[in-house]
Amino acid sequence: MNLKSKDYGLRAKDDFQILRQFQFHSNHIDILNRLFTPLIGSSSTGLYIYLDQFSEQTSQAELTHYTIMSELKINLLDFRKQMDVLEAIGLVKTYVHHDTAHSHFVYELIQPPTGKQFFDDPMLSVFLYSEVGHQRYHQLKHFFASSKKQVDLSQFTEITRKYTDVFNIPHQRVPETDIEVTEAQTYQGLNLSDVEFDFEVLYDLLQTHFISSKIIGSQTKQLITQLATLYGLTPEAMKSIILKSLTSDQELSFEELRKHARTYYLMEHDQQLPKIQVKQPPQTKKQSETNKETHKEEDELKPGSDRWLELLDNTSPIEMLASWSESEPTDHQKRMVEELIEREKLSFGVINILLQYVMLKEDMKLPKNYIMEIASNWKKKGYTTAKQAYQQTMQQETKKKEKKAQPQRNYRPQYQHYSRELTPEWLKNRDQRDQQSKASSEEEHDEQFEKERQAFLKDLQQTWNGGKKE
Known part of the structure; x- marks a missing residue:
């Protein structure tokens, strides 16, 4: 296989091994569920807990990534995305060995930090505050602060026995062996080795205020790098923050340094703290062409x-x-x-x-x-x-x-008033015909009446003459 040591070259048939060199217990579950889940999501923390079961694998059968895909119902791309998050947050380290046939992966689970380590980390604590808010943040902080009760021992005298008070000093020499007892890797926070901060410029700026660069030791350097990365601070801004964080003994207070850096950022960003964001990987030429083809098909x-x-x-x-x-x-x-x-x-x-x-x-x-x-x-x-x-x-x-879009017109029926002068001809003719018919009928009636009248008079005259005709 033409794969470099840093390439994943991950395939489903590639085998893997889980390495855990610490005792996993309920406190770690609390840290993962309460503190890391708001930052990286339940899928990533769930994957961490799921992989732990393979750390005590006793069978000789090789584990392949088919097992993870089948049991978690995810594909290799989703698996790698979740592993990227776990690696970046400092909970997993990945090692790979390539040969001509296949690749072998070793995933080392890193022991989660304690509650104190988490809240003392400037980046983790600020990201958690941004995700959960003020009230929930203090609830979580109080939970881990009270999980171990603190006892004031200032009024007590220590009377613990020393080793030599109880045991004799051995004179027998211990034989040398090739066996080494290894220690579990403790949580080392976020890996910022690729982040560069110009400390030389910062030293020159402090020198103008007669501040020696000796106050910036290795731990201070690490904190300054974290704060500069978290809040996007330049050497000029860091100089002002350092000057405000000096004590009366001209020593640098870590707590004041964190507080003033946070205040500086809030003033510049409308009182909004930074949030943790997953970087979107740049598209390769092949991916870009694939997306174009996909959009074209759509x-x-x-x-x-x-x-x-x-x-x-x-x-x-x-x-x-x-x-x-x-x-x-x-x-x-x-x-x-x-x-x-x-x-x-x-x-x-x-x-x-x-x-x-x-x-x-x-x-x-x-x-x-x-x-x-x-x-x-x-x-x-x-x-x-x-x-x-x-x-x-x-x-x-x-x-x-x-x-439907055309305006509706209100329909109003138009009534036309007709005058007598506009009486239709057929109606006029009908009246004339009725009058003529009536007149003709009257004339016929008069003639008949006259005939009857004459006949009646004739009969009456004969009656008057005693029935004698003239």
Whole structure:
């Protein structure tokens, strides 16, 4: 394998070994759960606890990364991301050996810090405060401060026996052996070996105030590097903070140094403390090309695109329904699709557009009568491809939206008052005909009356003459 010593080259078949050189106990669980979980998340601390079980592996069978992937239900990329976090926070060290066949990894679990070590670390304590807030931070600090009761021994005298008071001094020489007893690596905080701070400039700035560089020892250097990294401090800002942190004996107080550095940062950043953030790895050329291809494929599969329509033309409506609902279509839905194919003779693409259209309009429901009515209409219009059905559907929806967007006019019926002068001719003629008919009837009645009257008078005259005719 052409892998360098610092390359991971991690594959699922590569074996691993867990190394733990300390006794893991409940106090460590408290530290991980209460202090580290708010910083790095439960997935990373959970992985630390999970890996501990393999530190006491007694069987000769090799452990491969398939075991981790299978039991934690994660892929290698997620595993490596969580391990990166554990390594960066100082809880795990990773070693690798490459050969021609495979790679062998050793993951060493580092003993978590004590509560005091954690809260004395300027970076860890500030990050925890930023994550949990003031009240929870002091609750956690009080928990670890009170876990071991402090007893005031100032009024007591120590009377502890010395070794020589109890035991004789041995005169026998201990034989030399090749066996070495190793100690567990203690927690050393965050690794800032790659961080550079210009101490030479800081020494020159302090010299102008007649402050000797001797006050900055190795521990002070480490603290200054941590504070400069945490708060982004320049040598000029650090000089001002150091001057404020000097005691009356011209010695540097670590507590004052941390306090003034924090105050300086808060004034510059609107009283907001820094938070721990995972760095996003830069994209390689290959990853960038892959992302471009992915975005290109997503654009090509957008609704309405040629590739999307082609996919619908070649996808069974049953498969389409299964992908949309993420479940198997019901028997009723399957029979309905078969009916659309057999009775209406619609193509896959048209049926897919039809079903999607109805689901979007009917809140993901598929009412059969409504679907069959649209299918019959589309069959009459001669839709044969998904493109035809999609374009016509979009045009109809656009027209509906435009119609709704038009302002509604208030309809008021217009009434027209007609005068007598505008009486229709047929009505006028009807009145004239009625009058003429009435006059003619009266004339006929008068003539009849006159005849009857004459006959009556004639009969009356004969009666008066005694029935004798003149």
